[in-house]
Each structure stands twice: as structure tokens, then as C-alpha cells.
Amino acid sequence: MARLQSRSFSHRKHLAHYPEDYQPPIWKSYLYQLQQEAPRPKRITCPQEMESRPKYYGREFHGLISRERADELLAATEGAYLIRESQRQPGTYTLALRFGGQTLNYRLFHDGKHFVGEKRFESVHDLVTDGLITLYIETKAAEYIAKMTTNPIYQHLGYTSLLRDKITHRLNRTRSEPKKVTFQHEDKITPSPLSRRTTLKDGPEKHCNYEKIHNFKVHTFRGPHWCEYCANFMWGLIAQGVRCSDCGLNVHKQCSKLVPSDCQPDLRRIKKVFSCDLTTLVKAHNTPRPMVLDMCIKEIEHRGLKSEGLYRVSGFTEHIEDVRLAFDRDGEKADISANIYPDINIIAGALKLYLRDLPIPVITYDVYSKFIQAAKITDPDSRLEGVHDGLLQLPPAHYETLRYLMTHLKRVTMYEKDNYMNSENLGIVFGPTLMRPPDQNTLTTLNDMRYQKMIVQLLIEHEDILF
Secondary structure, eight states: EEEEEEOOOOGGGOOOOTTOOOOOOOOEEEEEEEEHHHHOOOOOOOSSSSSTTOOOOOOTTTOSOHHHHHHHHHHHTTTTTHHHHHHHSTTOOEEEEEEETTEEEEEEEEEESEEESSSBBSSSHHHHHHHHHHHHHHHHHHHHHHHHHHOGGGGGTTTHHHHTOOOOTOOOOOOOOOOOOOOOTTOOOOOHHHHHHHHHSOOOOOOOOOBBOEEEEEEEEOOBBBBBBBBBOOSSSSEEEEETTTTTOOOOOHHHHTTOOOOOOOOOOOOOOOTHHHHHHHHHHHHHSSSSHHHHHHHHHHTTTTTTTTTSSSOOOHHHHHHHHHHHGGGGOOOOOOTTTTHHHHHHHHHHHHTTTSSSSBHHHHHHHHHHHTTTTOOOHHHHHHHHHHHTTSHHHHHHHHHHHHHHHHHHHHHHHHHHOOHHHHHHHHHHHOOTTTTOOOHHHHHHHHHHHHHHHHHHHHHHHHO
């Protein structure tokens, strides 16, 4: 089978260093050749002007004719098409298309664009062109398509290592499998709470293995493109496949379900820092935690730990917004020093705003209920175990962010005589910021506030054994 060498792999061309075992991918041309062979659309026009013709249809509209009449008009030419008004449901329209020696009928819709399925087209002609390509390829290559993911180029020797080569300093420690913490009782002697908590601390350590799923979205490719998973041509006129909006990986829609969770976001595609998914941001910047967290905490610990009402007292909203814009514009080069923002409450407010604006909270929606249930446990040691189990289920970047923040907030409480902020006060401030109910129900939020406060309070007070 003939094969083509790819020239469409442009978004990875900036890689400067190639692994020794790297071999250029070979792109398979079979489906491309089939697309070139597909029947071309031929419009069958109506000889007379139809007064009932909708303004968004042309001379291909034949009015109220039967299926049999449409079949007669199309019978001579493969790829021929026309539009007729349905006799069974007047006011609705049908696309009649000749393919494979028979007339196919599709309910046709228009909402500013033309469509019979998911894809929407500017013109009926484009819709028919795309339809003929799809019908032809799926008819001729059904078995081939069913098997095209069995030997993916994504696993090709040297190829996957090339995709990861640009992350030379990536954290790649293997994450331990989360295990439920258990306590050993010897000689029927009940261990003290302290020894139990020591056992809890000695449980499985949480390692960061910054996995991230791809953020695939349907994409229309201009010019020929090949799938970067199976190496086959992405056929069709529009919406031929999907593209990861974070790293730029291009694949078939069906192949996207098989791609590993190994997205490495491209900084050029990350438009902002605030409101960006936490894992996406740290992967793009190759940092264990968001730079906003590191920089704000460093500034606060340098000059603000004794500030009265730290994190409770609000800074000026306009100045906090300025800090947000500085991070979005300059990233880690943002200047948040005392020369620019002498009021430490502005920096503290910016940090809270960053955490509050995360699309997925630090304590994620998936484990929210587990933490709330843990907070409701009356036995102190069992409650800690429940919280610990919840922590083990957090995504690595979220876990590391929470750990670093709790270590900082523990230091804040050490200056309680000056700042009047103990773990309970900080729990009130950070509870709703770090965890939100998945359904965003107001009543649920109000009912859960005391448990949110309790969780953060526990995390601060026991950060040395929980993390």
C-alpha cells in the first residue's frame, strides 16, 4: 500500500532534540485515495420556478414531489441530489441523494446552516460533498476502519518518547496506588490517638505523576491531515476529527477515546493563568504547583504573617484585579512586590481569587461528598482516616497544591497573637474557596458550610500527618 510522508506535523516542529531511536512517522494514504475517488455531487435543478421554495435553497428544490419521482430524476447519475418537500409531513424537507445505485433520503434541517446530523454546513452542496465522501469511504473501507486503531503510530518506537522530549525536567515519579489506611492492634492493646495518627502519617505517600487527559474538541482541518494516533487520513470536508485545545494533538474522534492521559499543554495555547484548569497550568509551566500559589505565599510569608486579619480582611478589589491581570499577562514575571502593592491584603485577596476561580476546585467535585461525609464522622480518629482517604483520591496537582497551602496556613496560625487568625477562622475563609458542591445548589452550599470549615480546619491542624 502506498504511503505518504507527513508534512502536517507542524505543531511539534519546534522540538529541538530528537531521541536516538526516533523514526519519522509514516502516514497511510489508503483513505486519502478513497476520498479522491468518491463520487462528486451533481445538483439536479427544477426546470420551473417554485414559489414555495425557502429562501435558503436554490434550484435544487423541486417542491412537493413523491419519493418515486425523486428516484426517477436521480436514477441516471451517481452523486446526484435534489431537495423536495415531504408529502407525509408538509413544511419539512428531504434531501434525496443517489449513492450505490439507490436513492437515499435524509430529513434536512436549517438553522442558519444546513445539516442532517451533527455536522453543519454553509451550503447544501458542501453537505452533499461531505456526505458522499463519508458514504464512499465507510462502504469501501468498513473493515479497514474497524481495525485501523489496532497498530497505532502513537505507540511507535521512539515516537512517543519524542512527544515527551520537550519535558526534560518533568516530575515523573510513579504515584503509589492509594491504599486504605489500617491500624494494627497487637496483644489487644488499644493504641493511643497519637500512635494511631503516627500510623496514619506513615501510610502511602502521595507522589505526583502529573497525568492529564486531553481536551479534545471537534475541529475542521484546512487541507489534508492525518490522525496522530493511527496515522490514517482524516476524511471529510469539515469536522474531520478532533484537536486537543491544550497541546494540539490531532486525531480521529474514535481514536480520541484510546489516546492515553498524557497531554502536555503548550504554553502558546494557554491564554491565561486565572480560571485555567489547575493540572493544565502546572503541566504547561512544568511546575509542581501553580506559580500564583508559590509567588503569593512567598510574598505573604516575607512581609505579611503578622498582618491583622490576614486572609479575612479584604484588599481593594481594583488592585486585586490588577494582580490577576499581571499574572495573566506576565505569568511568573508578574511583579507583586511591596513596591507595587504595599497592602499585603491585596496579595492575599489575589490568592483567594485564583483558588476561587478554578474551573475545578482544589478539592475536586469527584471527592467533595467523600470529604463532607468524613466531616460528619463523630470519632476524631475515624474522621481523620476519612479525610486521609479523600486526599488520596485527589489528582496529583490538586493534592500538591492543597498540601503546600495547608503548610502555609499552619504557619499563619503560628502568628495568631499578631494576626488573630487561628485554624477555625482560616477554615471559615477557605472552606467555600477550596471546595464547592458539584451541583452548585445554594441550599446544599449553605448546609455544607460548617463541614467545609471543619475540613479545612482539620487539614491545617493535622497537615503534618495528613500529607
